[in-house]
Amino acid sequence: MNPTNEGHDQNTRESQDMAEELEAALRATEAGHEPPAPTRLPQAHADLGAALANLAETTIPSPSFAKRLQEQLRIHSGPQSSSQPSTPPEAAPAPPDAPLMRLARPARRRVDQHPQWRIAAAMAVGFLLALLLVPIARAGVEAALGAVHIRWAPPTTAPGRPTPTLLPSVLDLAGETTLAEAQRKAGFAIRLPSYPPELGAPQHVFFQNLGGPAVVLVWTDPQQPSRVRMSLQALSSDAFVWKVQPQKVEQTSVHGKLALWLTGPYVLQYRYGAQISYDVRYLVTGHTLVWVDEDGITYRLETDQPLPEAVRIAESLR
């Protein structure tokens, strides 16, 4: 190799190293971390990359434009464009942070087709990272409250294994039973919300062994039984669920104790040993309030109601 080629190769390698360092700086900034100190990349270039990434994050379209376009898209969807040329006030588009979609319910998949279903050992109760003070999810940050663990960077699919379709609804969980039978198996008192007053008993009750007993109570829309109005999951301290990439996590309180408010949609899935189970997971489309009661039972309340209503429901458990 002549000196000219050697010099060219050296320059190429240096450029590649600098490109890698810039990418690392961009990823760190996007994840909310301090970018690593560059060794080859000029610091000014790393700073500029970080500034650009921060600029991108803080640039948002105007709310009025977002709303206009949302309405335009709604009008272009399906038959509304011909049957509803004008939008009645009550059908005004939801704001960007409005309650989220519900998916149609597909054919039921049974999780008890997988007899190996067991979940990993219990995790320590209720530690919360200070980063949760920041209401914006950051990739790679983890936190836990009771049996609920939150991860912004999701797990990879098991090698050589296709990713199965998400269960679109909590109604697709296996283990449906009666309230009395669930109470008998659970080993802890199943508490029901007394608010809203007209709520009544849940229409569906599921019992699952998620490393420890877990009970899922589901209230559906009386006018549309396939639509979930609200669900409440009670998890013993040995159970374990895994929430992946919620859009936003905020601190709140239930009966004066720490609680978390998570904004969807995100994937809820469970863990088997050191592996993430891809067999039981579903798309959470509403918001979730997570808290732990005085008996160490973790509750997950999924609802499309705003936070104050969710807290009121949580504090009404009897």
Place this chain on the structure above:
Amino acid sequence: MTLAEDAPTMTRETADDGAHDDVDDALAHAAQQHPQDPTAFAELYRRHLPGVYRYCLVRLGHVQQAEDVTAETFLAALEHIRSYHGPGRFNAWLLGIARHKVINHVQSQRMSVSLAEADQVPSSNPSLEQVVAARLQLEQVARALHALAPDRAEALALRIFGGLGVAEVGAVMGKSEAAIKMLVHRAVSDLHHRLAFRSEP
């Protein structure tokens, strides 16, 4: 053992793609299966509006034009949602549409307004350090990007403002990941020189 230590090893790229794309794919599937129900696409719109808008704004340098092209992008995506086959690349598919819309817009407009504005950037711009510290203005960056090689500007816009990963930018531009990293690096380097040059009195 902590949760993090116990978790499967992963790279940031696969990590970022995983569940985010699961949700996108589930929503896209719902939008394809129920085209008359706007809720699924409305959620996709809500999730991806910022990235598409930022990309359009940094490529066009003009808020009104960025809004127009963003709207065109989502309307085209809604119309052609059945042509998305995934898996796991909805964001890249959407930004691919936005890219074509931007190119068409630029060709029709010939960028007369923005280029004219770019030439009128006052020489008393703040120094690079001040620019970095004082939160760069996106339209200013957009003007500077017009002076860069098109591939470099495109790679930077998709990677940083469109919010795509390196592999996704590569898929949109038809280039390798290594090539994309190099293009972004050179774009930042060029941008640095251009902004620094402009900062001189």
